[in-house]
Amino acid sequence: MPELFAALADPVRxxxxxxxxxxxxxxAGALAEPFAIxxxxxxxxxxxxxxxxxxxxxxxxxxxxxRIRPQAMRDLDQWVRRYRHFWETSFDRLERLFPQSERGxxxxxxxxxxxxxxx
Amino acid sequence: MPELFAALADPVRxxxxxxxxxxxxxxAGALAEPFAIxxxxxxxxxxxxxxxxxxxxxxxxxxxxxRIRPQAMRDLDQWVRRYRHFWETSFDRLERLFPQSERGxxxxxxxxxxxxxxx
DNA sequence: ATGTTAATTAATCTAATTGTTAAATGATGT
DNA sequence: ACATCATTTAACAATTAGATTAATTAACAT
Numbered sequence: 001m002p003e004l005f006a007a008l009a010d011p012v013r014x015x016x017x018x019x020x021x022x023x024x025x026x027x028a029g030a031l032a033e034p035f036a037i038x039x040x041x042x043x044x045x046x047x048x049x050x051x052x053x054x055x056x057x058x059x060x061x062x063x064x065x066x067r068i069r070p071q072a073m074r075d076l077d078q079w080v081r082r083y084r085h086f087w088e089t090s091f092d093r094l095e096r097l098f099p100q101s102e103r104g105x106x107x108x109x110x111x112x113x114x115x116x117x118x119x
Numbered sequence: 120m121p122e123l124f125a126a127l128a129d130p131v132r133x134x135x136x137x138x139x140x141x142x143x144x145x146x147a148g149a150l151a152e153p154f155a156i157x158x159x160x161x162x163x164x165x166x167x168x169x170x171x172x173x174x175x176x177x178x179x180x181x182x183x184x185x186r187i188r189p190q191a192m193r194d195l196d197q198w199v200r201r202y203r204h205f206w207e208t209s210f211d212r213l214e215r216l217f218p219q220s221e222r223g224x225x226x227x228x229x230x231x232x233x234x235x236x237x238x
Numbered sequence: 239a240t241g242t243t244a245a246t247t248a249a250t251c252t253a254a255t256t257g258t259t260a261a262a263t264g265a266t267g268t
Numbered sequence: 269a270c271a272t273c274a275t276t277t278a279a280c281a282a283t284t285a286g287a288t289t290a291a292t293t294a295a296c297a298t
Contacts, residue, residue: 002130009125010256021202028275041257043276048255062265062274070206077199077206080192083140087189087196129286147245160287162246167285181244181295 001079004072007052012037013045017054020068027063120198123191126171131156132164136173139187146182 008014016031032042046066049055054072057064127133135150151161165185168174173191176183 002128002133005124005133006128009121009128011121012256014121014124021205029273032275037256038258039274040259040276044256047276059265062272064275068205073199073202073206076195077203080196080199083192084196086140086187087192131286148243151245156286157288158245159247159289163286166246178295181242183245 001075003052004054004075007049007054010045010048012042013049016042016045017049017068020055020066021073025065025067027065029063031066120194122171123173123194126168126173129164129167131161132168135161135164136168136187139174139185140192144184144186146184148182150185 008017012035015034019031020026028043028046029039031046032039035042046055046057050057050066052072053069055066056069057066059065127136131154134153138150139145147162147165148158150165151158154161165174165176169176169185171191172188172194174185175188176185178184
């Protein structure tokens, strides 16, 4: 899983993936076109996606065509779903585990419970 | 989004996130314990998660307690859901467009197959 | 005040990632 | 065989990421 997330962690790669999801099968050259970076750079981004199992290739005439591996999307979906309960509940799970009573309690000398000073 | 994916792209950070999802709020020290790496290293991993909006902290006594930001999970869910149609169909969309006979052959010389690159 | 525990920041090193240009490979067409 | 287009590999420079140890800050407790 970390490798799959890493594949999506680069803005260029994420854009490539989103385009493949939207448009279907696209050649390496066509994928490279919208970007300001060189073709070899794109080629290597695609290689990262392929190694992570995010895309697969086929050869057609002189072109390499790439497409998303649906299983990769399923894997992502399943990871998120596994923790679905976390954000699906009416109010946050942690609000229940550590409710008000506990959050301002203990002679609040240094207890800045709600000190989200970095929000 | 790429920053959020990047936060999950490291095995240590992913393990931290999964533990927070399973167990709720955990202190920095307790998060560090299962790992063989140093505490400063964990501290920086947590900082990455925080910067990406994946976790938030609060201070309680001398401890910093961390928890998942449910919104981050919702963001991930929404990204995947946006392309739900891709893997939700009874069998893969691309399986239909490029069935077995055509797929993955490395010596696919001059494959002049049906040009269904766009659907 | 002083000591103790918790956690972060600083300084530094190594390894991995990302990009470039130039050369090599693969696939087609003449 | 040869020319041509599409893409990848090689070789290298710059940046970022991840780890370590040592020093510093923060919060309590005595």
